[in-house]
Amino acid sequence: MRVIKAQDIKDAVKKMFISLNCNIGDDITNALNNALKIEQSATAKSVIEQLLENNRIAKKEQIAICQDTGMAVLFVEYGDKVVVDGDFSDAINQGVKEAYDEGFLRKSVVCDPVFDRKNTSDNTPAVVHTKIVSGDVIRITAGCKGFGSENMSKIKMLSPSAGVEGVKDFVLEVVRQAGPNPCPPIVVGVGIGGTFEQSAQLAKKATFRSIDDSNADERYKKLEEELLLKINEMGIGPAGLGGKTTALSVNIEYAPTHIASIPVAVNICCHACRHQSIEI
Amino acid sequence: MVKKLSLPLTKEDIKTLKAGDSVTLTGELYTARDAAHKRFYDMVQNGEKLPFDVKNQTIYYVGPAPAKKGYAVGPAGPTSSYRMDKFTPMLLNMGLSAMIGKGKRNDDVIEAIKENGAVYFAAIGGAAALISKSIVKDEPVCFEDLGTEAVHKYTVVDFPCIVAIDSYGNDVYKR
Structure with a gap:
């Protein structure tokens, strides 16, 4: 069995959420650049140009692309030859909490959907989908989903x-x-x-x-x-x-x-x- | 051509605006989104006075991200406007003259815009980092317990948006 420290999972999750909120993927940038070539109306071109400019500013200044920094959603593939030293679920939520605190990201989660609707103030809990797979690694695909x-x-x-x-x-x-x-x-x-x-x-x-x-x-x-x-x-x-x-x-x-x-x-x-x- | 407008808007300014026009706004506006609107609504139902006079004012539907040190505000793009539709005719009837958000409004809102000679602007959803560059000052007004949903007064300079529904009821999204 391979031992992974909960701390390492927390650090990785934190780093990912700060980064993904400020840096759009190249696939989206390329698609927006293509859209700019295809669009004909001045309005449509101007909107795409502003989105590209927005994403450049976010990347350069490391600020959020969008104020809706979403709910944290993670797809986890958990290798069956891995043992986590510490609490796995706490590590993920702690990573999210620290990312949203230290990355100047908006806290958008309320504790109860109908009655209290009180903000949890740290953007947790994250939504985590875990699948046990064979292997000795943990793979995480994380995203922030705006509503x-x-x-x-x-x-x-x-x-x-x-x-x-x-x-x-x-x-x-x-x-x-x-x-x-x-x-x-x-x-x-x-x-x-x-x-x-x-x-x-x-x-x-x-x-x-x-x-x-x-x-x-x-x-x-x-x-x-x-x-x-x-x-x-x-x-x-x-x-x-x-x-x-x-x-x-x-x-x-x-x-x-x-x-x-x-x-x-x-x-x-x-x-x-x-x-x-x-x-x- | 981009029309440069000053806030608060005058009735005459509003009459000249047509759905689809590109404009920039300079002056002061208030922020409010879901939770603040619910409180405004409840206050009016209970016969209470609102924390600020909405007459001739502009409300921006936004819940910003926190500001980094040295920034006036954090990223602050528009949120979807339809969620405020239930509360909007009341505010328009109290004299609110303009709203900034994104996306469609319902028929009650469009009717109230026409009746009150108001206007609804759309800012570009998801352009929050860029939009925040045109917000130069941020003062808290009320409901601080709501966090990102608290009401603030922003001073904006050349804030870019598009006339989405003009005072004649023309709707850019219905073209």
């Missing part, structure tokens, strides 16, 4: 007879209804299959995938491309003010499901699609 776009996300349990057309219709309907609200150009995460909650988790995971990557299955890759084309024909455009770039990418993840269903979850992410991965 302007999270609020525009939806899930639907389709009948098998709805087929691929049903999937397409639902994804397009969710994006159309979201309109300007989720800060387009967006990244559309789609989770298909599994159970109710698994499809939602897959959709989130899809938004944490580089937009330069496609689904490995040729059929899902084609579906990603077709949906992206149709979404960009809607004309919602940058900041919802009209244009050709409504989405930068459609990322699909899928899983086996029940004979009675096609669960489809659509998790929308804004253009500030912030995530990083690390192996400890």
